[in-house]
Amino acid sequence: MTYSIGEFSRIVGLSEHTLRFYEKEGLIKVNRDDNNVRIYSDENKLWIESLLHxxxxxxxxxxxxxxxxxxxxxxxxxxxRLALLKKHRKKVVEEFEKLRQSLMHLDNKINFYENELGECFSTN
Amino acid sequence: MTYSIGEFSRIVGLSEHTLRFYEKEGLIKVNRDDNNVRIYSDENKLWIESLLHxxxxxxxxxxxxxxxxxxxxxxxxxxxRLALLKKHRKKVVEEFEKLRQSLMHLDNKINFYENELGECFSTN
DNA sequence: GTAATGCTTAGAGTTTACTCTAAGTCAAGA
DNA sequence: TCTTGACTTAGAGTAAACTCTAAGCATTAC
Known part of the structure; x- marks a missing residue:
């Protein structure tokens, strides 16, 4: 399958502006037709999804x-590329752990407030 | 215990600029001495740590x-406050799950590269 | 034949959260 | 007395990652 920039934009959830911007920045290579119109492929889709991760x-x-x-x-x-990914992974794991702790903190806070307000009604 | 802005800055890991900025924005209330100098308390410390979470x-x-x-x-x-925290929590849980998936994706990528390069030497 | 969609370059504008500078004052400690 | 560290206001600067505008041209579908 191939897609115009408009379709592709909807599929991957990035604006046309952003898609052109990413291309200009060298993040994606996109084929063109005879009229210089961008033709996005499924390969482009996988690549973008990978980038978004x-x-x-x-x-x-x-x-x-x-x-x-x-x-x-x-x-x-x-x-x-592997070295870059590994280095990045270290940061992500740290970030993940920090987020986990902050989420715990948030849960404690919520519990505290719920106890203070009385646990008769649980309004989620 | 009480702390000057300089000490407090080192303790909580925020610049003096940022501490004054947060105060101006209404994120913290800080006591002053007779000379209008900020006196940070342990209560301020707990509050800031909570904010940082x-x-x-x-x-x-x-x-x-x-x-x-x-x-x-x-x-x-x-x-x-409880409503705000609960609403925020929902977003955080989603974000956390997204991060977990992206981390998995990253790990798969790393595995792929390691297999491609041969697993004789594991260079972390 | 006109509306919709796409193309280009070049640059301006936006948002968030700081981060810093200037210019001047004040008070405590060695 | 002089250095250090604090204070003020007001506003400018920074960085990242978009986000949009203008102006003009090309192609395709109805």
Whole structure:
């Protein structure tokens, strides 16, 4: 399957502006038809979804850019990419643990407030 | 125990600029001595730590401000505060789950690269 | 034949949360 | 007395990641 930028935008949940911006920044390579119109493929979709996972974990555009560049070069950059991912993973794991603790703190707070207000009615 | 802004800054890991900024924004109330110099207390410390947990979970300054305002008003705002925390919790749980999935995705990627490169040397 | 959708460049604007600067004052300690 | 650390207001600067605008041209579908 292939998609126009409008369709693709809806599918991946990024605005057309952002898709063009990402392309300009080198995060994606997109094919064009005879009229220079962008044709997004399922491969592009997988790639974007992968990028969005990296973004979700807090990777900066700068690092995603670097990762994409290496990806475009080819197999000889695998070690660099792996190193980047491993380094990033460390940060993510820390972040994850911090979030877990802060969530616990939040739950404690909520429990405290519920006790203070009396537990007759549980209004979720 | 009480602390000057300099000491407090080191203790809680926020710059003096940021501490004054938070105070101006209404996130903390700080006592002053006869010379108008800020005196931070252990109560301030607990409060800031609590705020930082909310910040960790991605709460905006705006919401933290609202929460602090209600806190300063007193017990009659407990329900509002509880509602805000519960609403926020929902977002945090979603975010947490998203992060968990993206972390899994990251791990899969790393495994993929390690297999591709051969698992003879594990360089962490 | 016109509306919808797409293309370009270049640059301006937005939001959040700080972060810093300037310019001046004040008070305690060695 | 002089350095250190504190205080004030007011506003400017920063960084990231978008987000949008303008102006003009091309193509496709009804």
């Amino acid at each position: 990296l973004k979700n974990t807090g990777m900066s555009l700068k690092d995603m850019k670097q990762f994409a560049m290496w990806g475009h070069i080819g197999d000889e950059t695998m070690e660099e | 909310l910040k960790n979970t991605g709460m905006s300054l705006k919401d933290m401000k609202q929460f602090a305002m209600w806190g300063h008003i007193g017990d009659e705002t407990m329900e509002e």
